[in-house]
Amino acid sequence: xxxxxxxxxxxSSGHLVTHLYNVQExxxxxxxxxxxxxxxxxxxxxxxxNGKVNYYPRSLNIELSGGxxxxxxxxxxxxxxxxxxxxxxxxxxxxxxxxxxxQERLDExxxxxxxxxxxxxxxxxxxxxxxxxKPSSLLTIDDYKSPEGFHKHFERLKFDTFNIGxxxxxxxxxxxxxxxxxxxxxxxNIQGINIFSELDNAxxxxxxxxxxQLRDEYFNNGVSSKxxxxxxxxxxxxxxxxxxxxxIRSLIELSKSSSLLFPLGLDASSxxxxxxxxxxxxxxxxxxxxxxVNSIWSLCNRMKDGVSMAEMESHLLRGxxxxxxxxxxxxxxxxxKKVLDIIDDPRIIEAILRGEQMPSQExxxxxxxxxPSVSTAKPFFNQYIxxxxxxxxxxxxxxxxxxIQKICHVDSFPNVFTTDNLYTEFGQSTGxxxxxxxxxxxxxxxxxxxxxxxxxxxxxxxxDISNLVDEYTQGYDSDEESD
Numbered sequence: 001x002x003x004x005x006x007x008x009x010x011x012s013s014g015h016l017v018t019h020l021y022n023v024q025e026x027x028x029x030x031x032x033x034x035x036x037x038x039x040x041x042x043x044x045x046x047x048x049x050n051g052k053v054n055y056y057p058r059s060l061n062i063e064l065s066g067g068x069x070x071x072x073x074x075x076x077x078x079x080x081x082x083x084x085x086x087x088x089x090x091x092x093x094x095x096x097x098x099x100x101x102x103q104e105r106l107d108e109x110x111x112x113x114x115x116x117x118x119x120x121x122x123x124x125x126x127x128x129x130x131x132x133x134k135p136s137s138l139l140t141i142d143d144y145k146s147p148e149g150f151h152k153h154f155e156r157l158k159f160d161t162f163n164i165g166x167x168x169x170x171x172x173x174x175x176x177x178x179x180x181x182x183x184x185x186x187x188x189n190i191q192g193i194n195i196f197s198e199l200d201n202a203x204x205x206x207x208x209x210x211x212x213q214l215r216d217e218y219f220n221n222g223v224s225s226k227x228x229x230x231x232x233x234x235x236x237x238x239x240x241x242x243x244x245x246x247x248i249r250s251l252i253e254l255s256k257s258s259s260l261l262f263p264l265g266l267d268a269s270s271x272x273x274x275x276x277x278x279x280x281x282x283x284x285x286x287x288x289x290x291x292x293v294n295s296i297w298s299l300c301n302r303m304k305d306g307v308s309m310a311e312m313e314s315h316l317l318r319g320x321x322x323x324x325x326x327x328x329x330x331x332x333x334x335x336x337k338k339v340l341d342i343i344d345d346p347r348i349i350e351a352i353l354r355g356e357q358m359p360s361q362e363x364x365x366x367x368x369x370x371x372p373s374v375s376t377a378k379p380f381f382n383q384y385i386x387x388x389x390x391x392x393x394x395x396x397x398x399x400x401x402x403x404i405q406k407i408c409h410v411d412s413f414p415n416v417f418t419t420d421n422l423y424t425e426f427g428q429s430t431g432x433x434x435x436x437x438x439x440x441x442x443x444x445x446x447x448x449x450x451x452x453x454x455x456x457x458x459x460x461x462x463x464d465i466s467n468l469v470d471e472y473t474q475g476y477d478s479d480e481e482s483d
Contacts, residue, residue, distance in 0.1 A: 006193070010063075011125070012198055013203075016234065016290050021057045026410055038301050043058055044131075056134050062139045070098060102412070117283075119278060160243070165202030165205030195254075197231065208250065245451055245454045251439075273366065292331060312399075316427065328427045329426045332365050334390075380429060385404060386423045
């Protein structure tokens with residue numbers, strides 16, 4: 001057994017992780033004759049009570065005050081018990097968030113269906129999560145209020161820049177350490193950690209400090225230094241100009257402390273997304289990201305021919321450990337369709353009913369890359385996760401995951417894709433260096449003291465960016481120099 005621990009810091013991260021754990025819940029055998037297809041104890045923590053086994057997520061969730069929705073009361077009770085430094089803080093009474101029908105039926109042990117969830121009643125990830133979390137896995141940053149992120153005492157202060165998140169973590173490092181240690185103690189042979197955070201606000205700084213502490217405390221000596229620490233950095237649907245410096249700092253600092261960094265963007269104009277997809281809905285947006293991440297998760301914990309995080313990381317990096325930013329992430333439509341698949345394609349049926357010309361059968365593509373690759377970019381080595389072992393002319397390592405479509409059939413997963421006949425791709429390319437050069441220019445031109453606070457040591461940041469440019473420069477020829 002090789003367990004994987006997840007840390008979700010922010011509301012967006014909570015949505016992404018909830019989609020992932022809801023898939024894991026679907027693998028739990030609820031009857032004696034159920035056939036096991038996946039190792040449930042990789043992502044879930046089994047606990048025997050009265051002869052029965054309960055499964056809890058191997059997850060630590062961190063939210064701003066009020067970020068747990070209807071769970072806020074219980075989350076605060078735990079935080080109040082754990083955070084002794086805040087015993088004298090006056091508690092602000094906020095309207096109680098009511099459970100939706102989906103959660104009520106889960107509590108009653110009744111069947112649920114997708115019709116119970118919509119854009120209005122999925123504002124919080126707790127509105128549709130199917131597993132019960134241990135109270136020790138839910139931590140609250142009490143100084144800032146969700147969802148706006150304003151400070152509860154100073155309305156002008158917002159949880160929006162790298163330096164604010166970095167400073168705020170200092171108040172919670174002991175609580176995070178205690179909660180993480182409990183997760184470690186429940187694991188026998190941990191193989192890695194997944195960190196889910198955001199890049200464009202203070203969560204980047206908070207998570208960077210958290211990564212540094214956990215790495216120094218648990219993963220920085222002997223065999224422990226070889227653990228896989230993967231970070232998924234979620235970008236905002238729209239990046240305000242004022243947040244560019246925070247994105248740059250988050251990207252660089254998180255890449256230094258993780259073994260792989262997956263910056264997650266989303267091309268909302270893709271033909272693979274339905275007309276009902278809403279990019280400003282965290283339920284929708286993180287479902288798309290979750291499809292990609294789950295293609296890896298369900299590959300790692302399957303019973304037969306499982307692939308470890310270490311194996312994938314080794315194939316991807318091939319010795320270039322500092323080239324660890326995965327800047328090419330895509331979801332592809334599988335072009336090999338059978339006749340029945342074509343008949344079932346809703347786009348074709350709608351076109352026929354309207355008397356229109358049949359839509360193009362060219363396979364669609366959805367980019368999740370934070371920085372779309374330029375046409376001159378050269379890939380280093382890509383990996384593909386396919387639903388079946390098909391003959392495809394793909395340059396890179398191929399994995400077969402017959403369960404890749406499972407997430408689309410969980411009733412908490414929204415209707416965001418026009419088809420579930422999809423496969424994923426991820427890797428690195430030289431295209432990242434062009435964005436890094438632009439980022440370096442932005443940092444070099446920064447002058448205002450308020451902006452310098454976000455960047456920290458400006459010269460050191462410039463040097464870090466330059467080193468990354470060199471890593472992503474293929475060939476080191478004179479016409480490929482890193483300026």
